């Protein structure tokens with residue numbers, strides 16, 4: 001028995017009114033680290049940001065951000081939450097991923113000074129040195145030029161950050177610590193891209209300058 005007119009009597013089913021380009025759905029791995037900051041930087045950059053904690057959520061996104069935090073902890077949680085193998089698989093299939101700081105470490109094929117059982121997800125042919133700039137008290141801010149980012153120098157915050165020690169031939173170097181410092185940090189590689197994988201040693205998500213996230217959204221749309 002039916003109540004009221006059938007669907008066909010209303011005419012064809014009409015979906016939501018289309019009012020512009022579809023926003024890509026970008027996940028932020030939400031196991032540990034500064035998730036909220038990435039969510040708001042992504043929203044500011046024209047994406048729909050979704051926290052990712054479950055395999056089904058990871059399956060559904062068009063791109064993923066690995067936030068800053070503690071790479072050893074995120075590594076362990078990825079395995080406990082049964083996300084690690086799926087993430088490796090999706091990266092192999094071309095999923096765009098952006099990693100900042102601890103996220104950069106997770107995207108590296110090799111780590112120097114990792115904890116003894118630390119694993120990475122990998123994907124970028126590079127060796128990173130963990131905690132390369134020193135301890136928490138050696139955290140610092142600087143402005144740097146980054147390839148692919150228009151509009152002048154970018155504010156960059158380094159918090160117990162890694163640097164990139166060496167890269168393979170497929171890796172594009174996007175930024176280095178400016179020269180003119182008198183320490184070992186001058187000239188170090190701090191932003192790279194390999195295909196759809198992007199990584200920075202620093203945390204653009206806490207500066208209010210969303211240009212790195214805009215670059216990542218562009219990569220996801222490609």
Ligand SMILES: NC(=O)CC[C@H](N)C(=O)O
Nearest residue numbers: 068069070071101102160
């Ligand atoms: N701000 C950060 O993400 C710090 C990274 C941290 N030192 C690690 O090894 O994972």
